[in-house]
Amino acid sequence: MSQKALSNYIPALTGVRAMAAYLVFISHFCYTFDGDFPHIVQRFLGEFHIGVSIFFVLSGFLITYRYYNSFHLTKNWFKQYLKNRVARIYPMYFLLTIGAFIYYFITKDEAITKSTGNPIALLILNITFLRGFFYQFWDTGIAQGWSLTVEECFYFSAPIIFLIAKKYNKFYIQPLIITLLGILMVLIFSHVNWHGFFGNFTFVMLFTFFGRCFEFFVGIQLARYVIKNDFTRTNKVNFTYLGFVLIFVCVFIMALQPVHKPWAAGLESPIGIITNNYFLCIAVALFFYGLLTETTLFKKFLATPFIELLGKSSYIFYLIHLGWIYTLLYSGINRLNDSVFSFYDKNNINWHSPFEYDWLNIIYIFIVLNALSILLFKCIEEPLNHYIRKSDFLIKNSKGNSQNEPAKIGAET
Numbered sequence: 001m002s003q004k005a006l007s008n009y010i011p012a013l014t015g016v017r018a019m020a021a022y023l024v025f026i027s028h029f030c031y032t033f034d035g036d037f038p039h040i041v042q043r044f045l046g047e048f049h050i051g052v053s054i055f056f057v058l059s060g061f062l063i064t065y066r067y068y069n070s071f072h073l074t075k076n077w078f079k080q081y082l083k084n085r086v087a088r089i090y091p092m093y094f095l096l097t098i099g100a101f102i103y104y105f106i107t108k109d110e111a112i113t114k115s116t117g118n119p120i121a122l123l124i125l126n127i128t129f130l131r132g133f134f135y136q137f138w139d140t141g142i143a144q145g146w147s148l149t150v151e152e153c154f155y156f157s158a159p160i161i162f163l164i165a166k167k168y169n170k171f172y173i174q175p176l177i178i179t180l181l182g183i184l185m186v187l188i189f190s191h192v193n194w195h196g197f198f199g200n201f202t203f204v205m206l207f208t209f210f211g212r213c214f215e216f217f218v219g220i221q222l223a224r225y226v227i228k229n230d231f232t233r234t235n236k237v238n239f240t241y242l243g244f245v246l247i248f249v250c251v252f253i254m255a256l257q258p259v260h261k262p263w264a265a266g267l268e269s270p271i272g273i274i275t276n277n278y279f280l281c282i283a284v285a286l287f288f289y290g291l292l293t294e295t296t297l298f299k300k301f302l303a304t305p306f307i308e309l310l311g312k313s314s315y316i317f318y319l320i321h322l323g324w325i326y327t328l329l330y331s332g333i334n335r336l337n338d339s340v341f342s343f344y345d346k347n348n349i350n351w352h353s354p355f356e357y358d359w360l361n362i363i364y365i366f367i368v369l370n371a372l373s374i375l376l377f378k379c380i381e382e383p384l385n386h387y388i389r390k391s392d393f394l395i396k397n398s399k400g401n402s403q404n405e406p407a408k409i410g411a412e413t
Contacts, residue, residue: 012291013058014311015302020058021314023051024144025321025366027265032358043255046265050251050280052147053215057284059151060219063158068166068220068227071159078159079395085155087388092381093148096319097126100141103324112324114140116195135196135203142323146207153209154216161220171224175217182210202263205273215281222285231293240296243287250280310370313377320376321369329368333361 030045071077101123104112113119116136125131126141132149139146157178165171182205185198198204205211253275257266267276291299301307310317320326337355344351355361390397 010062010292011303011308012299013062013288013302015304015307016054016058016288016291016311017314018307018310018317019302020051020054021318021321023048023054024318027051028322029362032362036359040255043266044251047251047254047267049265049267050247050276053276053280054284055147056150056154056212056215057219057222057281057288059154060216061223061285061288062219063155064162064220064223065227067158068162068223071162073159073163076395081159082155083394084389085152086393087385089148089151091384091388092316092319092376093142093145094127095380096325097123097141097145100324101126103328109324109327111327112141116140133197133208135199137195138203138207142319144318144322150207150209150212154213157209161217165220165224171217171221175214178210178213182208185210202268202273205277206268211273212277214277215284218281218285219288222288226289226292233293238290238294238296239286240290240294240298243283243285243290244298246283247280247287250275250283309374313370313373313381316376316381317369317373320373325372326365326369329365330361333364 026045027048030042030048033042033045067081071081100112101119103109104119113122114137116122122131122137122140125134125137126145129149129152131137131140132146161171161174164174182198183201186201186204189198190200193199196203198208209216254266254272257269257272259266260269266272290296291302302311333355337353340353340355343349344353355364
């Protein structure tokens with residue numbers, strides 16, 4: 001496989017995005033199977049938040065592969081770079097966040113605000129991504145959108161990371177400095193109690209770029225290796241399946257960790273943080289390297305047109321699978337269930353309702369969320385993405401300003 005062949009689009013890596021989003025979905029709704037499986041199985045499924053790590057490593061790889069040898073820290077280059085990033089990430093996040101707060105003002109559902117303060121101020125913090133730096137606010141609005149703050153920090157940092165790596169040959173020391181900076185911020189601000197701004201070590205290590213930067217750097221290093229070696233393989237190790245197995249070894253290790261309140265998963269323990277932030281991403285990189293350099297059934301499956309479409313719409317799926325849209329769907333199913341039993345009562349029917357089982361309802365919702373994601377992708381996300389890129393936003397559109405754009409990625413999930 002040549003570097004040129006990869007330069008425009010990577011179908012299998014688009015398919016990976018769907019897999020990552022679905023893993024996160026499972027982690028959020030594994031409680032549905034409470035009592036149906038042994039406790040360790042539930043704990044194992046509960047650690048499928050690893051989809052976020054997959055997004056982070058993928059983001060580091062794709063941004064680096066596309067821009068590492070072509071970036072120029074000029075005003076126009078940076079404007080075009082930011083324009084591409086805004087076009088990809090912001091429109092759907094903005095629209096869905098506005099929708100979340102409209103939903104709050106109508107229903108007063110505290111799931112949006114977590115009873116943390118002024119909803120207008122929270123809205124501003126959400127649409128500017130700043131909520132991701134505050135322990136008190138990180139899961140307000142679209143709760144899973146915290147990962148976009150991490151992504152945005154990487155997007156802004158990437159050109160500087162590339163410059164330091166190329167000009168000063170300082171690559172490996174950078175994640176150490178960034179992490180130490182995050183620790184220093186906690187030592188300073190944890191005593192200030194300003195809405196949890198860099199409020200505690202667990203929060204910073206798991207929900208900010210300062211703690212999660214190593215995952216991006218692993219993706220960056222994978223891209224640098226691929227750029228340098230042009231997919232040359234000197235061994236016959238099956239990295240696709242080796243990496244895949246190691247990913248779930250990491251999941252199992254996290255599933256064995258105790259869960260400490262108010263946290264909800266094993267990754268929020270010291271061993272869980274180390275496993276998730278430093279070992280899991282290496283396994284993910286091995287898996288990606290296999291997808292890039294090997295021909296396997298797994299790769300062919302991820303590159304099929306339907307899985308590719310699911311991958312393209314997975315960013316929206318990630319944003320709507322938890323929160324106000326899910327709540328509306330779940331409430332609708334409950335009303336359907338009530339209507340079915342009301343019909344049975346009126347007609348003296350003693351049957352089961354197709355909506356009485358939570359595990360089955362989750363499957364219904366999963367299907368509807370995917371259909372809605374594809375619809376929103378085709379009708380809103382993709383057209384807005386193209387419109388912004390062709391517009392004069394930030395920089396006047398011209399062929400001279402074009403940049404190679406990475407295959408679409410999502411966060412994290």
